[in-house]
Amino acid sequence: MTVQQLTRNQALVLDALSASEAPLSAYTILDKLRGDGFRAPLQVYRALDKLQDLGLVHRLESINAFVACAHPDQDCCSHGLTAFTICESCGKVTEFHDHMIEERLAAFASDRNFRPGKTTIEIRGHCAGCA
Amino acid sequence: MTVQQLTRNQALVLDALSASEAPLSAYTILDKLRGDGFRAPLQVYRALDKLQDLGLVHRLESINAFVACAHPDQDCCSHGLTAFTICESCGKVTEFHDHMIEERLAAFASDRNFRPGKTTIEIRGHCAGCA
DNA sequence: AAGCAAATGTAATGTTATTACATAAGTTGC
DNA sequence: GCAACTTATGTAATAACATTACATTTGCTT
Secondary structure, eight states, X not given: OGGGGOOHHHHHHHHHHHHOSSOBOHHXXXXXXXXXXXXXXXXXXXXXXXXXXXXXXXXXXXXXXXXXXXXXXXXXXXXSOOEEEEETTTOOEEEEOOHHHHHHHHHHHHHTTOEEEEEEEEXXXXXXXXX | OGGGGOOHHHHHHHHHHHHOSSOBOHHHHHHHTGGGTOOSHHHHHHHHHHHHHTTSEEEETTTTEEXXXXXXXXXXXXXXXXXXXXXXXXXXXXXXXXXXXXXXXXXXXXXXXXXEEEEEEXXXXXXXXXX
């Protein structure tokens, strides 16, 4: 199991994110984990960095927050392009993958000899429940 | 002309962005405009807010920076979806619009009764010149 | 000129993220 | 076991980005 190789701090951060309905900021995670001995932002940021490398956590650039990956088992998360809808009322995040969008962006980049690294796609708005 | 209706602060901020090759952070803009009487971050943020409303400036969420719109004349900027490539070496930003991606994202949102607001698409990587 | 909305000036504060440096824990080869 | 190396941690300080609050001014409309 992939989670077994995590350190204590990494596991605590991942658990905090997994337990949360909405995305969490690094400082919110820090506060949640003070009872577990966390004292400084760097403890959180370091764990988040590693978890992102492992494809277990995503950073939402447009709201400076983090979510646990919805499909941590599949490779699509760590390597393919991931897109999100983010509800501005309730915070609910939906993660999705669209091959055609991926191709389309890759084609644009290729045409211009742009070598793509990390790509961000985030739709902020209101979910069905928050109409 | 649309630029005529800008206030002094707004025009100064837009000029600073237009004159720059790379995107600028709010605080970098502030420093550039100290000679013009700017003293506080809020002066920059307020001008940026207005310029974004007018579709003359885009915020790049993934790097906390701002660029002048490449096509300020066309409606596509203010209303349609705008995507960017961002070179992590030289900072060069290319703005583009892809109708198919827009449709695809709209379809996903529609399927889930998600009402989309602002959408962010940013590809970070390396441009042709920075291979 | 009165009233109103938009913009401005200023200070203080809040939020997010990184640098720097010291220490500890796990791994590998011998 | 232990030396060498890499990875993870702890801690403090600081940097970078953004907003709140409040007073004042400007420009427009009537």
